[in-house]
Amino acid sequence: MKAKQPEQPNGVKEIARRAKVSIATVDRVIHNRPGVSAKTRTKIEKIIQELNYQPNIIASRLASRKVLNLAILIPAKSIETEYWEILLAGVLQAEEEIRQMGVRIHRYFYDFNDRSSFPKAAKQLLKNEVDGVLLAPLFIEEATDFCGQLQEKNVPFVFINSDLPGLDSLSYVGPELFRSGYLAAHLMSYCIGLKDKILVVNMTKQKEGIHPLLRKEEGFREYFGEKPSRIVKTDALETSDDTVERKVAAALAADPAIKAIFVTSSRVHNIARYLETAGKNGILLMGYDFLPENVAWLQKGMIDFLICQKPQEQAYRGIMTLYQHLVLGIAVEKEHFMPIDIITRENHMYYKN
Amino acid sequence: MKAKQPEQPNGVKEIARRAKVSIATVDRVIHNRPGVSAKTRTKIEKIIQELNYQPNIIASRLASRKVLNLAILIPAKSIETEYWEILLAGVLQAEEEIRQMGVRIHRYFYDFNDRSSFPKAAKQLLKNEVDGVLLAPLFIEEATDFCGQLQEKNVPFVFINSDLPGLDSLSYVGPELFRSGYLAAHLMSYCIGLKDKILVVNMTKQKEGIHPLLRKEEGFREYFGEKPSRIVKTDALETSDDTVERKVAAALAADPAIKAIFVTSSRVHNIARYLETAGKNGILLMGYDFLPENVAWLQKGMIDFLICQKPQEQAYRGIMTLYQHLVLGIAVEKEHFMPIDIITRENHMYYKN
DNA sequence: GCTTTGTGCGTGTACGTACCCGAAAGTAGT
DNA sequence: ACTACTTTCGGGTACGTACACGCACAAAGC
CATH class of the missing domain: 3.40.50.2300 (Response regulator)
Known part of the structure; x- marks a missing residue:
């Protein structure tokens, strides 16, 4: 089943033989340790080049029990x-x-x-x-x-x-977060009409915002650069479910042209739950991350796209x-x-x- | 930088010590080789279980020069x-x-x-x-x-x-080719109108068709199961550029409702080239595989989506x-x-x- | 009784590298 | 020329496993 073959005939031993020194000296050169004269070092280095020596990391690992x-x-x-x-x-x-x-x-x-x-x-x-x-x-x-x-x-x-x-x-x-937001915008633009509007939801407790989320939003907005008016934003500073629901509900009520929601984080499942209970099926929903909860809403059809980055x-x-x-x-x-x-x-x- | 620590204290040696046999006997048991009495074998196997012995593949590899x-x-x-x-x-x-x-x-x-x-x-x-x-x-x-x-x-x-x-x-x-075609159809359905039609192009020299391509088409059709009339098919049996061009041109001329083209293989770049020279920009084009040529057309915007499977x-x-x-x-x-x-x-x- | 055959097992070496230890050679100071 | 010390280097062992070899013992055959 397995044939035996000799291999790797030029290890430290061969180098030592050619340089007429001991293995230990070759080892010192390889590991750049002191105790070798400049002349010997040069000679050995030359031979290492010639042989194109590749250390056997298997043996190396076995010999040195370093952690x-x-x-x-x-x-x-x-x-x-x-x-x-x-x-x-x-x-x-x-x-x-x-x-x-x-x-x-x-x-x-x-x-x-x-x-x-x-x-x-x-x-x-x-x-x-x-x-x-x-x-x-x-x-x-x-x-x-x-x-x-x-x-x-x-x-x-x-x-x-x-x-x-x-x-x-x-x-x-x-x-590359900016790109990621840009892509989301592009994908969304395929799926909605030219006059439809988009709601951007940014969920976080940090009042100053979180860098990654903001970066995604920037990328998203960049795509719609010429028509920023198509984007409506609501920040849901609190992350409890009812706060989110209230803000989204308010935004949707205020502008019936909103046909899509972009959530900049993995919390998109919160929105999906709201949309289902509110019976709002015609809205395209996009968010981030392949989490079981999000996938469940994807399966149900409440979330249309997830953007994921492994x-x-x-x-x-x-x-x-x-x-x-x-x-x-x-x-x-x-x-x-x-x-x-x-x-x-x-x-x-x-x-x- | 690297601390030295003893590790793996229970190798074959420890097993041998506990079983009061030699390493070689343990080795025979591990590799399932003859020359061990049933009694000894059982005893050693038990100890191996107890210790949850994990062979050191590093040392193993070094010792056996098998290829x-x-x-x-x-x-x-x-x-x-x-x-x-x-x-x-x-x-x-x-x-x-x-x-x-x-x-x-x-x-x-x-x-x-x-x-x-x-x-x-x-x-x-x-x-x-x-x-x-x-x-x-x-x-x-x-x-x-x-x-x-x-x-x-x-x-x-x-x-x-x-x-x-x-x-x-x-x-x-x-x-999973069928799914792949189904996904393509779903994605396409997001991007075109309800009354728009789709042209499916199957490029191959084999007259009986090629299994993977046919599978993808089946998946694609499955999605539009209720409205198969939206799908127009042209088989481009020859793969030379002008044959492809003629067939596609004929199909597009025959049915102006065609707003999208689905190519079941990596040859989608051929269609992209045709669409550009013919000046047909309004058509959504989707195909397979992340090849440099396809990516180039993706960048130019002639191809809208590529489906890839690494x-x-x-x-x-x-x-x-x-x-x-x-x-x-x-x-x-x-x-x-x-x-x-x-x-x-x-x-x-x-x-x- | 002897040799032969086979089973069960241990000894020892090898894999390629890392590194300890001590030997030899060189240098300097007195 | 001697000690004291440094620099340069080689011998040898270890890492954990694989496996060739050979030994001891028992059963079988003469």
Whole structure:
């Protein structure tokens, strides 16, 4: 079934043989450690070039029992949204894949309704030795501060979910939010009449708004740049169900031309519930994220489109980016934008977050 | 930077110690080899259970220099479509990832315009020892025959691109074609008026039609089940540009109610080119596959939607499925349906095949 | 009684790399 | 020339598993 074949005949041993030195010396050169004369070093480096030496990472891993400690810092899961739990699944997936390679992942959580919880969790994180960090920087100031400390310690960090371009992150893995909003607008424009109006709903408790949501709205508005009057906006600062219902009901009553609703977050299921109980079936509803609750409304036909950006894969790729950088020494992409996926009643069963 | 920690204290050594036997005996039990009394075997198996022993695949791989020979059997790339080349990229990606684990992938190609080329390539493939096969079974009879031979030899095989449910494949990785067509119809119905008609174009040289394309059309028709009169069909048996142009032009002239065109394959760029030269801008155009040529027309706005099913990922996952089954001994999904992705002008730049 | 055959099991080496430890060679100071 | 020290390097072992080899013992055959 399996044929045996010799392979990889040029490892450190072959290099040592050619350079007429011992394996240990070659090892010192490869790992850039002291204790080798410049002359010997140069000679060995030349031979490594010639042989195009690729270290056997299998053997390497077996020999060095080093452990790579990674950490994640994201919002804790909450009753408000399962989003962060899905993301966590991606972390688990990556962990299982690279555990054999000696990677350990430590989890730290903060409360996305409470700014002050971020530095607390960050402080906990910094207590232990860490080689790399994956974080969702929801609070700009706090995250900036934290990343500064990481940089001092020379610990690389990767952003997911939303980017902070100013900081010197190893990479960003996540959506291009502006584009995502623009796409939503384009898709919506296909589906409604030229004189129909659109209601934009922005649900959050933070009175100053949340950056990712605002970015999406900007992109959305950009598409309708020439006719901004087609967009009606209601901010539902409270997120309790009846507040939402009242605001939406008021908006719909005030302008009967509204034929579509765009929700900038995963809370679109709240609107779907309202539309059903209010018996308003003719309204196109679009929102974000492939959460079970949203999918249920998609199936019922109350939600027409969901735009999704693979939170699980974001986390998976984020971890893998750190791994590739730290273990394999591979150069990594500075930005890895997630696809902007359009989910409907027909394709949702094949979608993977 | 990296802390040293002991790990995996219960390997074969620990099992051997507890069972009061040698490592070799434990090894015999683990690999199910003869030379162990039933009593000893049972005892060791019990301990393995207790310890929840997970073999160190790193060390395992290093010790056994076995090579796993996989083979792929797909259409060769052609001037007609780059589709198969993209798929090949997925094979390469998987190969690089698992080469260190001793996997070798051998490539065999046939001509998708020539049935007889399939058994020829298959014969070549069978000449060498193979542990697993990944194939795109475009020709039903020939593929059935080949898979029968594989089954006799006890060689597992995985289908990609399209399925042959009757045969006992290890897995199928690819789209659910019927759904895909249905989704296309739904999406289209959002975008055109109730009285508008749709032209379905089926481009192929095979006079009996090609299974995947027909499946998509079936799904498409299913959506309009109640009003089949809205669908106009033209088969473009020849695939040369002017034949296509003539047929489409004739269809459009014959029925001015046609406001949308659905192409069941990646050849949608041919139609796009025609529509541009003919100056017909008001027609919605939808087709398949994220090929550079199609994307170019998407950017120009001539193609409105592309439906894609990640050929590269299909190949990648197909190979990985074989790997997981053969090397890791993991149970694999019998069917892995690819997402049905909707690509537009706005999200194409973030799409990965 | 002897050899032969087979079963059950342990010893030992190998995979390719990492790294400890100590040897040898070189340098400097007295 | 001696000690004291540094620099440069090689020997050797370990990582956890795979497997060739061979040994001990028992049953079977003469």
